[in-house]
Each structure stands twice: as C-alpha cells, then as structure tokens.
Amino acid sequence: MKAVRKVRAMTGGPMETASPYLFVVYHKDEYPAGNSKMEHPSKVGNGMDFDQRAKYRMYHGEKVPGFPAHPHRGFETITATIEGVIDHADSLKNGGRYGMGDLQWMTAGSGIQHSEMFPLLHDDKPNKTRFFQIWLNLPSASKMVPPAFEMHWAHEVRSWQSEDGKSSATVWCGDFKGVEAFGKPPRDSYAANPASKVGIFHISIAKGGTLELDPAVGDRNLYMVEGSKSVVGGKRVERGIHAAYIETEASVPVQIECPNSDCEFLVLQGRPIAEPVVQHGPFVMNTQQEIVETVMDYRRTQFGGWPYDRPDVVFPREKGRFAMLNGVETAPPDNEILD
Known part of the structure; x- marks a missing residue:
C-alpha cells in the first residue's frame, strides 16, 4: 500500500481539505510598523485583499488588517498561532487578545458574529503574523448547539x-x-x-x-x-x-x-x-433548506447583534494577552506582548 x-x-x-475539515488557511504576513491607532500607516485596504504573492494582506480590513464582524453557523474555528497577535470580539460580548503560540477554539454552533483583527502593535518595527485557521465541521446533531469558545495559552500547549x-x-x-x-x-x-x-x-x-x-x-x-x-x-x-x-x-x-x-x-x-455538507459562505449545514433557514435567521436576529461601536474591534495597545468569557477575564502568566 x-x-x-x-x-x-x-x-x-x-x-x-477532507472531512471532518472544511477549510484551512496558512496566514503569513509581514506588516510594517503601525501608526498611533495600530493601523496601517498609509495603505487603506479595499476590503478584499487576498493576494498570496504579496508581502502582507489587509484581508477584509480597511485600516487594521483582519476580518471585521461576520457571522458563522454550523461548524467551529480553530486558530493556532505561531507569531503575532489577534484581537477577537463576538456577539456574546466575549473577546480577547491572543497569539504567540496560543490556541483558540470557537464553536459557532447555532450562530455567532465575531471579528478577528490583527492590530499593528509595534510602531517602531515590523509586525509579523503567522498562524493557521482551521474550520472543523460539526455533525448534524451538533449544528445548533450554543456557541462557545476556549483559550489554550501558549505555556499550556x-x-x-x-x-x-x-x-x-x-x-x-x-x-x-x-x-x-x-x-x-x-x-x-x-x-x-x-x-x-x-x-x-x-x-x-x-x-x-x-x-x-x-x-x-x-x-x-x-x-x-x-x-x-x-x-x-x-x-x-x-x-x-x-x-x-x-x-x-x-x-x-x-x-x-x-x-x-x-x-x-x-x-x-x-x-x-459521513453526512452531506452544504455551505453558503460562512454557514455550513446539511441541506439547502437549512441554509435558507440560516440566512433568514441571521437577517432576523443578527445572531445576537453586534454590541460594539465598530466592526473591527481592537483593544488598547498596552493591553496584554487576555480572554474575556462570560464577563470573567483571565490572562496567561506571561501576558506582556510589547518589548
């Protein structure tokens, strides 16, 4: 054999990818030093920047690289970091800053909105980002479970x-x-x-x-x-x-x-x-009818709405790595990120 x-x-x-996986991307970007707002110092993204031949990409971000608020249902994301940091915020008011070897699991389940931004923390040197994002499918019995997320800090991995x-x-x-x-x-x-x-x-x-x-x-x-x-x-x-x-x-x-x-x-x-997969953008279900219902649900409920004043949420530059879950904040023992 x-x-x-x-x-x-x-x-x-x-x-x-092959089942049970749906999607995997290797993100490797060498961003320049950021400005005082942790934004790109000059470039404004067009919201659709995915050129893999470029030194870095803005993705859907226009000033801060990353992925502003967007919905998911029916699967989970696994974000495995190597270099750089990611600011996460979601419609359940959970959030956090993680990276540098941390691992985040997020079960979208019945539906959630979240943002994943890459703030350019360093204003005096380049900002490098390297991580994998993996979409893992959920079986039909778990498609509508409550959303959840967990953080495994680098020292635990x-x-x-x-x-x-x-x-x-x-x-x-x-x-x-x-x-x-x-x-x-x-x-x-x-x-x-x-x-x-x-x-x-x-x-x-x-x-x-x-x-x-x-x-x-x-x-x-x-x-x-x-x-x-x-x-x-x-x-x-x-x-x-x-x-x-x-x-x-x-x-x-x-x-x-x-x-x-x-x-x-x-x-x-x-x-x-061993189940059928029907995907429509950020929604992954088992039948076309379930996709139609998902789109209608999202239009009606916005999966809880967006409780922030901007779609590309970033936290203060001096904030270390942390996770906010159900109103409780935790942090790794080595949560300093600026040197």
Missing part, C-alpha cells in the same frame, strides 16, 4: 521532540507519539468525541532531519508550508507559492525527510463525518 495518494501545489488562499533534536511537533489536538494535547476541545466539538480521532499537529524538521508519522485512524492530510523541498512517503514534494498538499494513506506509517532545508508541516487527521 502506498503511503502517499496525492501531492499537489497550493498556489494561494484556502487549502484543500504541549509538544514532542525527537531524541536527535532535529524534529518536533506542536500538539494542538489529539495524540502525537504519546504526547496528548493540553485540556479538551469545547464540549460540543466533534474533536471532543474520542471516536473522532481528530489530530492537529504542527511539525518542524531541521535540514537533514527525518520523522516517521505513525499510522492514524481516519483520513490524514499534510501541508508543507515552509521549506523548499521534502520527501514524503518516498515522493518528492516541492512547495508552491503558498503550500503543498499531501494526501496520505492514514493506515500506514509515513516517512518525512527534509534533506535540503528546514521544513514545516501542518497535519490534519480524523474520522470523516
């Missing part, structure tokens, strides 16, 4: 390292070679069911290093997002403008080699949700 079924260069934007020090893995969900992810996903997440076997890992391999992925249950996809070349399951992989997509046979081990450069991979695996 071949370890690799398909290899394909990804030339920009959302990357190909667990990792694995090889004996030779040439390869490592950040374990955002699931089990990687005996290292289990910290805490639990939200209660109604598909990943909270042990039978789903959801695994989300960020793998780094130094030049000349190798790593063997153990057999998995369900489907497994790899995305080479950094590095020029690698060999995966005996097949040569070259990264495109954005990334390389690698569909593997989960039931056999997969050998990864990085002979010419340091490499980084995202690994997504899990049992498929």
Whole structure:
C-alpha cells in the first residue's frame, strides 16, 4: 500500500481539505510598523485583499488588517498561532487578545458574529503574523448547539521532540507519539468525541532531519508550508507559492525527510463525518433548506447583534494577552506582548 495518494501545489488562499475539515488557511504576513491607532500607516485596504504573492494582506480590513464582524453557523474555528497577535470580539460580548503560540477554539454552533483583527502593535518595527485557521465541521446533531469558545495559552500547549533534536511537533489536538494535547476541545466539538480521532499537529524538521508519522485512524492530510523541498512517503514534494498538499494513506506509517532545508508541516487527521455538507459562505449545514433557514435567521436576529461601536474591534495597545468569557477575564502568566 502506498503511503502517499496525492501531492499537489497550493498556489494561494484556502487549502484543500477532507472531512471532518472544511477549510484551512496558512496566514503569513509581514506588516510594517503601525501608526498611533495600530493601523496601517498609509495603505487603506479595499476590503478584499487576498493576494498570496504579496508581502502582507489587509484581508477584509480597511485600516487594521483582519476580518471585521461576520457571522458563522454550523461548524467551529480553530486558530493556532505561531507569531503575532489577534484581537477577537463576538456577539456574546466575549473577546480577547491572543497569539504567540496560543490556541483558540470557537464553536459557532447555532450562530455567532465575531471579528478577528490583527492590530499593528509595534510602531517602531515590523509586525509579523503567522498562524493557521482551521474550520472543523460539526455533525448534524451538533449544528445548533450554543456557541462557545476556549483559550489554550501558549505555556499550556504541549509538544514532542525527537531524541536527535532535529524534529518536533506542536500538539494542538489529539495524540502525537504519546504526547496528548493540553485540556479538551469545547464540549460540543466533534474533536471532543474520542471516536473522532481528530489530530492537529504542527511539525518542524531541521535540514537533514527525518520523522516517521505513525499510522492514524481516519483520513490524514499534510501541508508543507515552509521549506523548499521534502520527501514524503518516498515522493518528492516541492512547495508552491503558498503550500503543498499531501494526501496520505492514514493506515500506514509515513516517512518525512527534509534533506535540503528546514521544513514545516501542518497535519490534519480524523474520522470523516459521513453526512452531506452544504455551505453558503460562512454557514455550513446539511441541506439547502437549512441554509435558507440560516440566512433568514441571521437577517432576523443578527445572531445576537453586534454590541460594539465598530466592526473591527481592537483593544488598547498596552493591553496584554487576555480572554474575556462570560464577563470573567483571565490572562496567561506571561501576558506582556510589547518589548
């Protein structure tokens, strides 16, 4: 049995996924120093800036990069950060500033509005941002659960390292070679069911290093997002403008080699949700009729409305990393972000 079924260069934007995943994007932006309002010092975005060939993108932001208030229903977002910070606000009056290795889970469930902005905190040096956003589907029985979100701070996130020090893995969900992810996903997440076997890992391999992925249950996809070349399951992989997509046979081990450069991979695996998927923008349901009902619900209720005076909410520059959930604020012990 071949370890690799398909290899394909990804030339920009959302990357190909398989159930139970819906969507994954690798965000890597090198923003300039911001102005006094944490905005871009000169450029005003056009609200649709997704050019993956550019040094940075404004996305839907016009002055602050990011994604101003928008709705979701029927799935959840997993935002796994590496560099930079994100300001989150939502229609339940939850919010927070997180990044630099933090992990946020947000179950949209029956419906929520939220904003995800990337404030340019530094006014004297560039602002770099690097993170993954992953959309994980919900089965039909959980499509209408109450919205929820959880924060796993960077110091809580667990990792694995090889004996030779040439390869490592950040374990955002699931089990990687005996290292289990910290805490639990939200209660109604598909990943909270042990039978789903959801695994989300960020793998780094130094030049000349190798790593063997153990057999998995369900489907497994790899995305080479950094590095020029690698060999995966005996097949040569070259990264495109954005990334390389690698569909593997989960039931056999997969050998990864990085002979010419340091490499980084995202690994997504899990049992498929064997149900129909009907998507309309930010809404993901099982039937077209449910999509029609969702659009009507949103027009009628705005999923709770937007309790802020601006759609692109950002917090004060001096505010450290924090999470506000149901009126209670928490923060990691190392919540300073400016140096």
